[in-house]
Amino acid sequence: GAVVxxxxxxxxxxxxxxxxxxxxxxxxxxTTMFWYRQFPKQSLMLMATSNEGSKATYEQGVxxxxxxxxxxxxxxxxxxxxxxxxxDSSFYICSASYSAEAFFGQGTRLTVV
Amino acid sequence: xxxxxxxxxxxxxxxxxxxxxxxxxxxxxxxxxxxxxxYPGQHLQLLLKYxxxxxxxxxxxxxxxxFIKSKFSFNLRKPSVQWSDTxxxxxxxxxxxxxxNFGKGTSLLVTP
Numbered sequence: 001g002a003v004v005x006x007x008x009x010x011x012x013x014x015x016x017x018x019x020x021x022x023x024x025x026x027x028x029x030x031t032t033m034f035w036y037r038q039f040p041k042q043s044l045m046l047m048a049t050s051n052e053g054s055k056a057t058y059e060q061g062v063x064x065x066x067x068x069x070x071x072x073x074x075x076x077x078x079x080x081x082x083x084x085x086x087x088d089s090s091f092y093i094c095s096a097s098y099s100a101e102a103f104f105g106q107g108t109r110l111t112v113v
Numbered sequence: 114x115x116x117x118x119x120x121x122x123x124x125x126x127x128x129x130x131x132x133x134x135x136x137x138x139x140x141x142x143x144x145x146x147x148x149x150x151x152y153p154g155q156h157l158q159l160l161l162k163y164x165x166x167x168x169x170x171x172x173x174x175x176x177x178x179x180f181i182k183s184k185f186s187f188n189l190r191k192p193s194v195q196w197s198d199t200x201x202x203x204x205x206x207x208x209x210x211x212x213x214n215f216g217k218g219t220s221l222l223v224t225p
Binding site: 004032034036041042043044045046049093095097100101102103104105106107 | 147149155156157158159162164203211212213214215216217218
């Protein structure tokens, strides 16, 4: 099957700094990728849809200026958490669709201290 | 808005027991339904999906699910679980594209 890779798998950062998370489709091209967030013991919540070559589409309640998404190529989408705060600590997962199936990255555990 | 609910949050079974995990969806129109599994430390992996056609869907690793439109349900079943089935299971729906609405997940522990 298709492979989606996320980097880093985990990151710890200081409050006020920015963190970039990469999502790559390794063996296929993805014009659309999705970013999810998962709080402990809760479901994955869709944050935004990343579109190659155009602006991302954000879900209601997600701050687009805080969660910057860039999809500059058909194999790479990045999520930058700007001016991170402890409440941004969470598990972030990306996905990309290929052949009628969504494939997920392994997720990134972000801890803001 | 479309939503998915999973009834069982934690399930503990002995090996060889039968499994059924409940999933209900709220959207009444065309809906695509999925079950994903996440083994400890691994990616989310698709178990099975339903788009249309035969409401009884066979997936990988011996799992199956039945789409019952009248009950808005898509329950996951396996006749005999193994220790290796210990994982987190997520039901999800999508009405267009591949932006998924996930349930809260069910943590399954299979004891030897």
